[in-house]
Amino acid sequence: MLSAENNRLLTQVGPGTPMGGLLRSYWHPIAGVSEFDAKPIKQIRLFGEDLVLFKALNGEFGLVSSRCAHRGSNLAFGFVEEDGIRCGYHGWCYNRRGECSNRPFEETVAPNASRLKTAKLDGYPVIAKAGMLWAYMGSGPAPQLPDWETFGWANCYTQVIIAEIPCNWLQCQENSVDPVHFEWMHNNGPQRRAGDYGPYSPKTLDLQIEDFEYGLISRRYREGTDASTPLWSVGRAILWPNGWYFGHHFEWKVPIDDTHTLFVNWSNLHVPKECEPYVQERIPTWYAPIKDEQGEWIISHVGNQDIVAWISQGPIADRTRESLGASDRGVVMLRRRLLEDLEAMAEGKDPRGLIRDPERNVKIELPCIARDDLMNGLPRTEMLRHQVMGPYLREFYSMSGQPAEIKAEFERAMSVKQTSLELHKFVPT
Numbered sequence: 001m002l003s004a005e006n007n008r009l010l011t012q013v014g015p016g017t018p019m020g021g022l023l024r025s026y027w028h029p030i031a032g033v034s035e036f037d038a039k040p041i042k043q044i045r046l047f048g049e050d051l052v053l054f055k056a057l058n059g060e061f062g063l064v065s066s067r068c069a070h071r072g073s074n075l076a077f078g079f080v081e082e083d084g085i086r087c088g089y090h091g092w093c094y095n096r097r098g099e100c101s102n103r104p105f106e107e108t109v110a111p112n113a114s115r116l117k118t119a120k121l122d123g124y125p126v127i128a129k130a131g132m133l134w135a136y137m138g139s140g141p142a143p144q145l146p147d148w149e150t151f152g153w154a155n156c157y158t159q160v161i162i163a164e165i166p167c168n169w170l171q172c173q174e175n176s177v178d179p180v181h182f183e184w185m186h187n188n189g190p191q192r193r194a195g196d197y198g199p200y201s202p203k204t205l206d207l208q209i210e211d212f213e214y215g216l217i218s219r220r221y222r223e224g225t226d227a228s229t230p231l232w233s234v235g236r237a238i239l240w241p242n243g244w245y246f247g248h249h250f251e252w253k254v255p256i257d258d259t260h261t262l263f264v265n266w267s268n269l270h271v272p273k274e275c276e277p278y279v280q281e282r283i284p285t286w287y288a289p290i291k292d293e294q295g296e297w298i299i300s301h302v303g304n305q306d307i308v309a310w311i312s313q314g315p316i317a318d319r320t321r322e323s324l325g326a327s328d329r330g331v332v333m334l335r336r337r338l339l340e341d342l343e344a345m346a347e348g349k350d351p352r353g354l355i356r357d358p359e360r361n362v363k364i365e366l367p368c369i370a371r372d373d374l375m376n377g378l379p380r381t382e383m384l385r386h387q388v389m390g391p392y393l394r395e396f397y398s399m400s401g402q403p404a405e406i407k408a409e410f411e412r413a414m415s416v417k418q419t420s421l422e423l424h425k426f427v428p429t
């Protein structure tokens, strides 16, 4: 249970809030690069700020406040120039740093007048990496954008999946340090709802959460296995402060505002050895629906099941009314570490997990079950039998709503015809 004050402290992420400041100290994935093939400007809200993300004609990306400094018109209805974005109302133009580079009429009538000091928008650096656009919205010098080794694995098919989740970021991230939910949320529940009243799936026997350089490590084992399982011996990395790494995918929960979160999933699968060499021309991005055509929450796929759990906790989970137990060790640790980071920042120190040294930021290896297989690939028959890789060859089980053209492209890359998984019987690792 948390005090009301700490619950506010950990969940309020708008401008000027301590947690907003903490989270802004990191680079966050905010969109897919491929989204900008069709349209160069996108409205986006992050940390309670309304912004436009744009691709200038020179190919550089920018992220600036959405309201023109002139009279507040939305730049999303403007257009891009060689090195910036121009308001559609009176043509004021802004560069990637948000500086007004041109005010056409003012410059016509008074070419020598100094520029209005107020004609400056907030502008944040954006970097394209691994098919995603990453923003740094912090106030101090930007840290390194982590060069996770997995981003550079060769012969892989990658896709970026994004969903907008109507709840606070923290309850989404608490899910990652809560391994007991796997058997209930992803196994027993789906099985019962499908009318299968057979035995429940193996239960978790032990769990442990530890610190590591870039966040936390979660370890667990279930009935039928023991501490020799890689899920215990290697564990799974929770990346500070809002990421999670599985080897076959990363996910991040990026605050839009206090009650909305951008869920970003970067999924990656090595092609079968028979299909090498494989070079992916373009990493596609797709937006996953979280409700079906009847307006019901989608709960068929693993990621959707998680999302519904988070949303069902309310727009901001009320942590003053919880009954925490032994399964919540990780949840307690996550909150404690965040509160410690807030204290560290108040003393002028960095929060945990930041990478400042560019020499350290080279192909950083993360704890990963089945790393060798995921990185180097396997022949198709072995891949199909593989506990981690095999299911993906049958169905994209992470999120519902994968567009047909992406499924087709994946099938071509893998040279397989996907059938379907019986999702209610599927036990994700």
Ligand SMILES: [Fe+2]
Binding pocket: 175, 181, 182, 185, 186, 302, 306
């Ligand atoms: Fe889950």
